[in-house]
Amino acid sequence: MYSFTYRRPASLAEAQKLFEGASDPKFLAGGQTLLPTMKQRLNAPSDVIDLGKIAELRGIAKSEGGLTIGAMTKHFEVATSADVKAVIPALAELAEGIGDPLVRHMGTIGGSVANNDPAADYPAAVLGLGATITTSKRAIKADEFFKGMFETALEPNEIIKSFAFPKPEKAAYMKFPNPASRYAMVGVFVARTAGGVRVAVTGAGPCVFRVPEMEAALAKSFTPDAVASIKVPAGDLNSDLHGSAEYRAHLVTVMAKRAVAAAG
Amino acid sequence: MTATGIGAPVKRKEDFRFITGNGHYTDDLNRPGQTYGYFVRSPHAHAKIKGIDSAVAATMPGVLSILTGKDLAADGLGPLICGWLVHSKDGNPMKVGPHPALAVDRVRYVGDHVAIVIAETYAEAKDAAEQVNVDYDVLPAVIDGAVAHRPQAPQIHDEAPRNLAFDWELGLKDETDAAFKNAAHVTRLTLANNRLIPNAMEPRAAIGEYDKGSGHTTLWTTSQNPHVARLVLSAFVQLAPENKLRVIAPDVGGGFGSKIFIYPEETVVAWASRKVGRPVKWTAERSESFLADAHGRDHHTHAELALDKDGKFLALRVKTIANLGAYLSTFASSVPTYLYGTLLSGQYAIPAIYVEVDGVYTNTAPVDAYRGAGRPEATFVVERIVEEAAREMKIDPAELRRRNFIRTFPHQTPVIMAYDIGDYEASLDKALKAIDYQGFAKRRAEAEARSKKRGIGFSAYIEACGIAPSAAVGSLGAGVGLWESAEVRVNPTGSIEVLTGSHSHGQGHETTFAQLVSDRLGVPLESIEIVHGDTDKVQFGMGTYGSRSGSVGMSAISKALDKIEAKAKKIASHLLEAAADDIVLKDGKFTVAGTDKSITFQELSLAAYVGHKFPTSEIEPGLKEGAFYDPTNFTFPAGCHICEVEIDPDTGVTRIVKFVAVDDFGTIINPMIVEGQVHGGIAQGIGQAMLEHGVYDPETGQLVTGSFMDYCMPRADDLPSFEIGMTMTKCPSNPLGMKGCGEAGAIAAPAAVINAITDALGRDIAMPTTPERVWRALNEPKLAAE
C-alpha cells in the first residue's frame, strides 16, 4: 500500500468535513474490496476515512412494508438477522453467499453497493427488489442508482446511510460463482413485488441490469418455463478466461429459471 | 508392530508447534540490523534493457542500495545452472541460454529479475522499486511451445536456434514403426498437459547474512534441498566457497517441487547482504510467486497406440513438445525426458515404445518439476490412450488393462526402466470393488433420469520413485549423485539425534524417521530428534523430492542404525561378558541370547561414552555412526484410481461423486501420514484436471492467471472425501521394502478424472474441464448451428 492518512470520524458530519479537507480521500466501509485494491497499489487515496465508528449507519429495522438496513451493516448481520429472514429471506440467503465467512464478518452492504463491482451480489438485490437508497443528501431509487462499471449516482462526498427494501411477494437469488475468485460470474435476483416482477442480473455485464423481457413473461406466468427460452444478448456481456459472453448469456437464463423455481 | 514402530499410525511429533503458531518459517525469522529487498521485475515478456536509471529511487527514504545485473557480474557471480545434461538425437548437448540472477541486457519473461532495491523497511524498498526507471526496447514474444518452434517465431536465446533446447528421443524406433504396420487397430490421441503454478502456501523467502569477521555467509531459505543449494551457489555461481556458506531451510510451508530449484532471489539476497554489510530479507508476495516460481508441466503431445485384434498392445509412439519457459531451471531438462519417457510403458507389457520430445524455450516462467515431475505427464498419455482404445474397440476398460498387465518380474521395459515388483491386478480388483463397478450402469441410468450425465474413469498408474541410483542417473546426464546420507548420534543419556539429508516440508519426517529408529533401537519417540535442513549440522544431503525420503533417506538411516547396532553389541559383549554374536537387541535391551543377562540401551549409551568397561584401544568410545546409501534401482509404486463424475448439462458443472484410490507403496511406516500424502496428491491431480491453468496472453505474454482471483486453486467444496485403499508388494530394492507415496495422487488423478468426464461426455475435452468447456462439449453441434 502507498502511504495515506487514516481518519476515523464519529459522525457523518465529521466524515464529510474530513472528506472536504483532503486532497484525494476515500471512504472506508468494510474494506474487503478497497483494501485489496490498495494492497495491489491500484488505488492510492491521500486519506482513508473509516466509517466504522458511525453508529447511525448500522442496524436492521423492520419498517412499513419492508426492511431498512443501515449502510455499515455487515453481511453476516444481514445473513443471520431474524428480521431479514422473516421479511425477505432471499436477501438473507444472498448475504450468506457473499465472499466467504471471513469476508462476511467485515464487508458491508453500503460498501458493496457504493463500489458497484460488476461481480458483486448486493446490487442484484437492490435493483431486483427496487430498493431506495438514502444518502447523506437525498433518496435515490435503485433504477437510477447504478450507472455503469464501478459507477453510481453517488456524488464524491455523498455517503449511503441506508437501504429501504420493500417486502416482495416472492423472491430468490441464484448465483453461478467464478470458480477461482468465487465472485458472481452470473447472479440473478428475481422478485415478484407489488409493483410487478423484477429480474436483476449481476456478474454477467459491466453493471447490474434488469431483463424486461423476462419480467414481462414472469408477470404473465411466474414459472421457470416462462423464462426458459428468453436469452439476453451476449453482445453486451463480459467475457473472460472463466466464461465467454455466450456462456454467461446462457447462464443468465439457467439461473433465472432456477431463481424462479426457488422463489416458488 | 509396536505402538510407535513401523506401521503404527503415530500422531505427528511436529504438529504441536504448528497448531500453536510456534513454527519457524523463513519469514518468521528476523536478524539484527536486517534490511529488506524488493525486486524490480520485467513488465514485458521480451525486451532489451537499454538502460536502468535508479537516481531518483536511490534518494528515496530508507533506501540503502540498488543493485543490478552489471553489479552482480562485476563481482564475478556466474549464471544459474541446469544440473542435468540432456543430448539431442544428433548427439549434441542441449543448448543452454545463460540465466543470470539479475538480467544484464535482456529480459525474457514477465517477472524476470532486473534489479534489487534494499531499504530499511519492506514498504520503503517497494516504494523505491517503483521509481527505478528501466528503459526497455520491447521485442515480440512467444509463449506457446508449439509456436515457439516455428521458423518465424521470436528468437529467445542466441544459443538455441528456433528456440530448441533439445530434440530428444528414447526407445525402439524401427521396432515401433514395424509394429504399427502390422496393427489390427491404432488409437490416436492429441492432448495437452496444462501449465500449472505450484502455489505452496508459504511463499518463497530468503534472508542473507554476511559476517565480516569470519567471512561466512548464512542463507535462510525456503528450500527442499539446502545442500544442493549450497553446492550450486558455491561451485557454479561462485557466491562463496562451500566452507564459507551455510544454508538453512527451517520450517518450510510446502514445496511440491517448486522449492527444489536455485532461484535468482536467494542468490541475490545472499550476495546483497555482503554488499550492504547487513542482513537482507526478501519474502515473495503471492503475485511474485505466480510470476517467478518455476511452473509445472505444459506439454503438447500426439500419441498412437497399436493393438492386435484381441486388444494386446503392440507398440506406443509418442511425440511431445515440452515448454521449458525462458531459461532452463535447475532440473528442467530431466523432467520431460528421463522422468517422462521412461514411464511410458505404464503397467503394461508393450514390446516397442518410441518417444520424441522437443524441449523449447518460450517467454514464460521457467518450467521445472512439480509434484510428480514427468510421471503425471506420462501417466496421462498412457491412461488416456488406453481408455480411448478400450472405447474404440468396445472392450471394457478394466478388461483391456487386465489383458495387458505385466505379470512377471523383474520386467525390462523398452524405455530403460526395469520394474522390480508389482501386482497390478490386485489394485485394479480392489478399486473396482470399492467403486462398485458392477453397479455403475444402474447409477448412470438413475442419473440420466434426473437429466444428469454420469461417467467413470480409470487410471492404472505407475511411477518411478526412490530417485535414484547414482551411476544410472549419471549415465543419463545428471550432474549429481542421488544417494542420501544420515548420521545417528546416540547421546550418553541414551537420547538420539538423527541427522538426515532429507528435508521435511510437510511430509512428517520428524515422526516417520523417529518411528524407524524407535522400532530398531527400542528407544521412545520422545527421545529421538530428527535434525535436517542445516548445512552446518548435516554434512551433506540431496534433499526431498521424487518420493525419495523414505526409500533412500530412511535406507541411509537404516544403514547407520546397522552400524550403531553392531558397535553397541561389541560394547555390550564386554559389559555382559559374552560374545558379540550372542547379543540380541530387543525392546530397548541388549540381552545375551538364552539368558536373563541384559543391559538397557540407556545403560549401554552411558557405558559407550565413559569408556570404563571396554578396551578403548579396540573399540572407540562414543556411539555415533554415519552412512551414505545409494539405491540399487528406482522403486515402482503403482495402483489404480477410479473416479466417478456427474455433470449438470445445463451449466457444465461437474461434480466428483466418488474417488477411489488403491495404491501399492510397499512397506508403510505410518499409514496416517501416507493416506494424507495420497489425499493431497489427489487434490492437486483433480486441480489439474478440473480447475488449474496457468495462462499467458498469447500476444503480450502477460500472465493472465496471476493471482488466486484467476488461478483456480482447489478449495474444500471443490473436492469430495476420498476413499483410500492399499495393496502391498514389498520393494526388493531397499532394506525397508518401501516405494514412496508423495506423488501418486497427483500422477494418477488427472487421467482418472478426464477418463470419467470423457466417458460422460462421449467425446474428448481439454484440461482443465471448466464448466464452460464441459457445457460447450455437450452443446457444440447445437451452438454451431445457432
Place this chain on the structure above:
Amino acid sequence: MTAISMTVNGKAVSADVEDRTLLVHFIRDHLHLTGTHVGCDTSQCGACVVHVDGRAIKSCTMLAAQADGATVMTIEGLAKDGKLHPVQEAFREHHGLQCGFCTPGMIMTAVDIIRRKPALDEKTIREELEGNICRCTGYHNIVKAIAAAAGAKA
C-alpha cells in the same frame, strides 16, 4: 503515524504505527506473534485469520488502526493454561495438517465455524472453508478434524 491500543491474547498492547500498517503486520512485526501467516496478497487464502471481537476475519484485509480498541485473538492465544483447544487437538488427532503453514488460519476459522453453526455436516464444513486454502491435505482430514471437534463440543 497513528497511536493504537488493543487487547491481544488477553494482553493490553499499544503502539504508534504507520497508518498503512495492516493488522497482520502489526501482529507479526510489532508483537512478534508469527503464528499468523501471509499466504497471498489478494485476500483469499485465509492463512492470516484471527479473531477480532470474537469473529474470524482476515487480518491482511484490515488496518491495524481499524482494530484500535478491539479484542484480538491469534493462534498463540487459543490454548489456555497449557491445554490445547479441542480444535487444535482434533487437527493433530486427525492429521489435519502437513506443512503447517495454512494451519493457524484454518484452526482459527474452524473455531469460528463451530461457534456459529450448531449442526455441521460435511457439506457445510466444506462450504464454510471457502475462505481458507490448503495445498497439502486435499482438505480430507481438515474436514474430518472439524467434524470431530464439533461433535466433541456437542
